[in-house]
Amino acid sequence: MDQWYYAKDGQQHGPITLGELQGLLRSGALNPTGDLVWNPSMTDWLPAVQVPALNGGAANAPVSGEAHGSHPFAYPTASGAVEEIVTGSEPIIPTACVKRAFDLTIRHLGAMIGITLLYFIVSWLVGEMLGLADEALGMSPGRDMPAEIPIGTDPWEAFKQEYAKESMSIPMTIVSYIVMVFFMLGFTKIGLNVVSGKPFGVGMLFGGGKWLMHGFIGYVLYSLMIIVGMALFIFPGFYLMFRFGMYQNAIVDRNLNAIEAFRYSSQITANNKVNLFVLFLFAILVMTAGCVALFVGILFAYPVIWLSWIVAYRWMQYGGRAVLDDPATGQPLLSAAPE
Numbered sequence: 001m002d003q004w005y006y007a008k009d010g011q012q013h014g015p016i017t018l019g020e021l022q023g024l025l026r027s028g029a030l031n032p033t034g035d036l037v038w039n040p041s042m043t044d045w046l047p048a049v050q051v052p053a054l055n056g057g058a059a060n061a062p063v064s065g066e067a068h069g070s071h072p073f074a075y076p077t078a079s080g081a082v083e084e085i086v087t088g089s090e091p092i093i094p095t096a097c098v099k100r101a102f103d104l105t106i107r108h109l110g111a112m113i114g115i116t117l118l119y120f121i122v123s124w125l126v127g128e129m130l131g132l133a134d135e136a137l138g139m140s141p142g143r144d145m146p147a148e149i150p151i152g153t154d155p156w157e158a159f160k161q162e163y164a165k166e167s168m169s170i171p172m173t174i175v176s177y178i179v180m181v182f183f184m185l186g187f188t189k190i191g192l193n194v195v196s197g198k199p200f201g202v203g204m205l206f207g208g209g210k211w212l213m214h215g216f217i218g219y220v221l222y223s224l225m226i227i228v229g230m231a232l233f234i235f236p237g238f239y240l241m242f243r244f245g246m247y248q249n250a251i252v253d254r255n256l257n258a259i260e261a262f263r264y265s266s267q268i269t270a271n272n273k274v275n276l277f278v279l280f281l282f283a284i285l286v287m288t289a290g291c292v293a294l295f296v297g298i299l300f301a302y303p304v305i306w307l308s309w310i311v312a313y314r315w316m317q318y319g320g321r322a323v324l325d326d327p328a329t330g331q332p333l334l335s336a337a338p339e
Contacts, residue, residue: 002017002018003015003016003017003039003040004016004017004018004020004021004037004038004039005037005038005039005327006021006024006030006035006036006037006038006048007035007036007037007045007320007324008029008030008031008035009093009095009096010093010095010096010097010099010100010315010320010323011096011099011323012323012324012325012327014327015327018039018053018054021037021048021054022054025048025054030048031048032047032048032049032054033047033048033049034047035047035048036048036320036324037051037054038327039053040328045321045324045333083318084317084318085317085318085319087267087268087270087316088268088270088271088272088316089271089319090315090316090319090320091271091272091275092272092275092276092279092312092315092316093275093320094275094276094278094279094282094312095282096320096323097279097308097309097311097312097315097323098279098282098286098304098308099323100195100307100308100311100322100323101303101304101305101306101307101308101310101311102304104194104195104307104311105300105303105304105307108194111200111202112194112300112303113299113300113303114202115187115190115202115205115303116299116302116303117299118202118205119183119187119205122183122205123179123180123183126176126179127176130168130172130175130176130179131168131172133172134168134169134172139169139171139172140167140168140169177216177219178212178216181208181212181215181216181219182208182209182212182215183205183206183208184208184215184219184248185207185208185211185212185215185248185251185252186204186205186206186207186208187205187306188208188248188249188252188310189204189207189208189252190204190205191306191307191310192249192252192253192310192313192314194307194310195307195310195311195314195322195332195334196314196332196334196335197331197332197333197334197335198335208252211251211252211255214251214256214257214258214261215248215251215252215258217257217258218247218248218251218258218261218262219248221258221262222244222245222247222262225237225240225241225244226240226241229241238277239273241280242269242272242273242276242277242280243265243266243269243273244262244265244266244269245265245269245276245309246264246265246268246269246313246316247261247262247264247265248261249265249309249310249313250264250265253313268313268316268317269316272312272316275312276312279308279309279312282308283305283308283309286301286304286305286308287301287302287305289301290302311323314334318334321333321334322334
């Protein structure tokens, strides 16, 4: 079958003919050892150099295993199809992560915007309810503050009074962080399923309870790391941010406790700290563009940023396959990965 696909720099292309693919290789547009190719006679994506049809072999010769119709993998035995890579062996490509996140957001546009909007609304409602509870219980830090700050008040004192009026008591602040982590964990589960081509739904947003204890402990420890790191001339803060920043994904994805999740994040981010920093800069640009487009833009930008980090997480686990679709089904290759 003269339908070929190739993956370069984290982007999937095709179908093209065998002759066109050979032309790309001859021109140097494709790296025969680093870029992957596939056609329906193959059971897995492989480097071009390993494909007989591209190196003088028979055009219809199966590359490995048996051909399985138009399906690219002989599930569940396809060699290497969804196996984890050696840690740090395939550094992420930040632009490919953002592009994949953008494509997935477009693919599931209604669901992504709806879930994001629900997340914002529920978070706001919870904050308002906790604030009202604070006032009702007489614990609000601003309960004794004047409604209007007198003219001539020292600016720093005025700032402290305004901050106190907007703040919650320590107990309610802790509750608010617990609730925030609860929804973040549910949001993470949705993102992992979207990137992996697994079923997802709005109900998952409220499913973070089983990871809540480890998630909250991880959040507190991670926040302390970043605060201390930023206080130590900023650079250590960024280093810790990117080294341990995948802890929440690991808690949800691997059912790890906080310490195990930090250890796992440290392992998979090997050789990727700089790339994660670049991805962080892209996230700032995307959010800035979303803010320029006001509310609707933020509703679109937020899932793109959120999914780009999860794409990076999956890439560090499974390599470049994290941003590829199965050409035969149009589903993410990771949909065959075990739960």
